Amino acid sequence: MSEQNSDSSTSESEISACSSNFDPLKALYSAKTKIPVENAPMYENLAQYEIAQKKKDVIPVGHSEQVRKREEEKERKRLQEEKELQEKNKQRFAKYQGMMPTVRRLKKTKNLLTRIEQMEGPLGVLKDCVDQRLRIKVITRNERGIRGDLHATLIAFDKQWNLALCDVLETWKRKGPKKRKIPPGLGTPVPKGTAAAISPV
Incomplete structure (x- = not known):
């Protein structure tokens, strides 16, 4: 009613x-x-409906037949791609063709000599000495001051100022022997190897 x-x-x-x-x-x-x-067609939500309007590949609810056909189409395409890939591999590694040579790209080698070419500033002066085969003077030091100097031809160097030299002429200062100090009032020292005459008191 x-x-x-x-x-x-x-x-x-x-x-x-x-x-x-x-x-x-x-x-x-x-x-x-x-x-x-x-x-x-029925869709699960509004977002799915908007996607279906743009892409046209969203299957509505209740169309299981279309879902099955789409899955079969995907499987068929996958098998076709695998078959084409196998065929390409057979052609590539065929007996009459042999292995295809692989081209290896050579990497730019970096060593001391290649880095010397890029030196600038104070190290650039050393680079000019290497290129022109100039002789240089290197002053050496020790804990007390200047020890000596070197006159040599520079072959190579690095950024830590380690030098590779050839035709080196080195001069240095050697410290002389110390003289024996005589305390005052004791007279002349007795040379070694001689017996000292002891006089009775």
Whole structure:
């Protein structure tokens, strides 16, 4: 009885989706509601519907046949690609062709000689000495001061100022022997190897 009363009180404009007086609540409970498009696809949410409008590859809910066909198409493409890849490998490694030579890219070797070419500043002066085979003077030091000097031809060097030299002429200062100090009032020292005469007191 209540359903008949609700149907009688519901007008067609309220349950028509194309009408401006459309009432969704009455359309859900009315038996007279007509779907505008009977075969319209159903999607799980609004985001899926928007993707389907853009990409056209989203399958609606309830179309299991289309899902099965799509999976079969993917499997067929995968098998076709594997077959083409196997065919390419057979052609590449065929007996009449042999192994294809692989071209190796040579890496730029970095060593001391290549880095010398890029030296700048004070090290650039040493680079000029190496290129022109000039003789240089190197002063050596010790803990007390200047020890000596070297006159040599520079062959190579690095950024830590380690030098490789040839035709080296080295001069240095050698410290002389210390003289024995005589305490005052003791007279001359007795040389070694001689016996000292001891006089009785």
